[in-house]
């Protein structure tokens with residue numbers, strides 16, 4: 438890790454944003470093997486190159502990132518006539534789920550960033566102050582996608598049977614009173630050709646799941662419906678999801694599935710743990726916090742979720758990195774109470790989650806930013822190894838076979854995008 442006290446002089450960044458004509462596709466502009474993307478509903482950020490890369494690990498990975506980012510933002514020279522969310526200095530980030538994960542957490546400042554929001558398109562050039570402007574790629578250039586590839590994803594470290602067994606054990610531990618909820622996941626693995634164009638996967642995800650945050654940061658690609666936190670001009674937003682049902686085969690069955698979900702005591706319980714954990718973490722930093730009175734049903738192409746939107750006003754100088762540190766891990770991806778849930782995940786899941794279920798998103802110079810929980814995603818290693826993850830909240834009434842089916846539904850976006 439780069440410690441904030443010892444930032445080398447190369448980390449004084451020079452940043453220039455300019456409005457440009459609209460571009461046809463953000464996805465076509467980024468590196469095929471190491472895409473940097475953050476997209477939703479036709480708007481988003483695309484990064485090319487790395488002006489700065491900071492790696493963090495251990496229990497203080499998010500605090501360390503927040504401290505380093507304050508220093509970098511304070512030291513930067515920024516010319517930003519647009520002053521919109523995502524203009525000026527921006528870092529993409531992805532953080533490991535577990536305190537002791539072997540996977541690194543990173544902040545990446547691209548050399549070139551192309552953004553689009555509210556009908557405005559811009560390019561930001563970023564370089565260290567001891568480099569030359571000529572070293573930054575001149576203009577974003579679209580390139581055609583590389584050859585087509587399709588790969589299956591098959592059982593990884595946790596087989597379907599292993600998952601059923603672990604859910605059964607978790608239910609016993611919950612009924613014993615050790616904890617109220619735990620989120621257990623399983624993994625699928627595969628391998629893409631080493632030179633495969635990852636933008637094909639991202640493009641399928643963005644087209645198939647336009648209401649989700651589609652992301653690609655340091656090999657982690659996915660399409661998440663869950664906003665961990667958004668911070669802009671003193672406002673804080675979050676979208677909590679917990680409670681899931683399959684989509685019906687026809688309109689009537691689909692409506693019935695949504696009604697059953699919203700009236701299910703099991704799903705409402707599971708959901709409330711998640712909402713309360715988010716409210717408790719935001720409370721020290723916010724006032725005027727509003728939530729939807731009742732959870733609503735969020736329709737995605739592959740499933741229904743119970744959802745609650747949260748809005749509040751920031752009352753301190755917390756950046757979005759400070760807030761992801763305060764919020765992570767929510768009960769939507771760990772369980773409740775958090776320490777017991779995290780300990781049980783560690784005990785029962787036979788793999789390191791890496792960045793799955795960790796915060797993924799971007800932060801700007803003023804600390805604002807957008808962060809999702811990395812769900813419906815896969816980590817792609819430089820050699821082509823792919824590991825995808827999906828999990829579900831387990832409570833006392835959980836039935837192992839139903840939870841296994843739920844993981845299959847949650848794998849669908851990523852399995853379809855690769856396969």
Ligand SMILES: C=C(O[C@@H]1C=C(C(=O)O)C=C[C@H]1O)C(=O)O
Pocket residue numbers: 620622663678679680681742769770812813826827828829830831847
């Ligand atoms: C853990 C995942 O999803 C989370 C768990 C949910 C649930 O248990 O109902 C719903 C949405 C997410 O908060 C996942 O997609 O892997």
